[in-house]
Amino acid sequence: MTYHPDGQRSAAQQALHTVAEQGPDDEALHTLAESRVLLPDPDPVEEAAEPPRPQALSLPVVEQGDGTRLVPVFTSADRLEQVFPEIRHYNAVSLGDLARGWPSDGPSLVIDAGAPEEMALTAQGVRDLLATA
Template sequence: METPENRRTDTPARQALDALVDNHEDIAALNMLAGSEVLVPVPDDASEEDATDPGTVALPVLEQPGGEAMVPVFTSEPAMAALLPFIGRYRLVPLGALAAQWPADELSLTIDAGSPHPLTLTSEGVRTLLAR
């Protein structure tokens, strides 16, 4: 039986993030990250159609101190629950596919915010590093 304590947290995306702590230019880790799936929380105000449509993903946009907009994604359910314990729905999305359609505005992406090794990328960084 799967419980919160035994859910897998050492995912390929998490392994890539840990490798990037030691070497920010690790091409193998960036490729692994771009090819990994992440959990994208479904915003509370998203309709059921938006939450399940395979052609679109409703992005949860959080405003950071200073007014900057950021989209949080996570490498595992425990990582998501640690920061956003009340999220009831999420989508599993290939990070590279998400990055390939990333908006052109100043929207940043944070992977595993609140973890020991989060990664935050600017809008340009998302498109250039992860859209492979």
């Protein structure tokens, strides 16, 4: 489990723990929506001499053997590295902003895959639970 240097879970990790233990909780979902998460970036853009122009964020979609499509996000670099040790780059985004722009027919979202508090949401669940929190 990933802890802050002072031995405590991050606010996002504590919120995930609360939801995993007690089910949907308005305060925990609000904390998650305001938290920054890390999106793995397997193909980072090379740094250019001039600042890049703003562009749409590309979601790292993983397809499982059964055809299920999901986007993994992580509450810490340590948790990301546990699942994807080969990925060294990521994009930090607000989970609520990500949820508000989530496509209605999009993939599922998995927060902290492999952790005891892992949370998986369908595309509609992302929009319902996080975008409104």
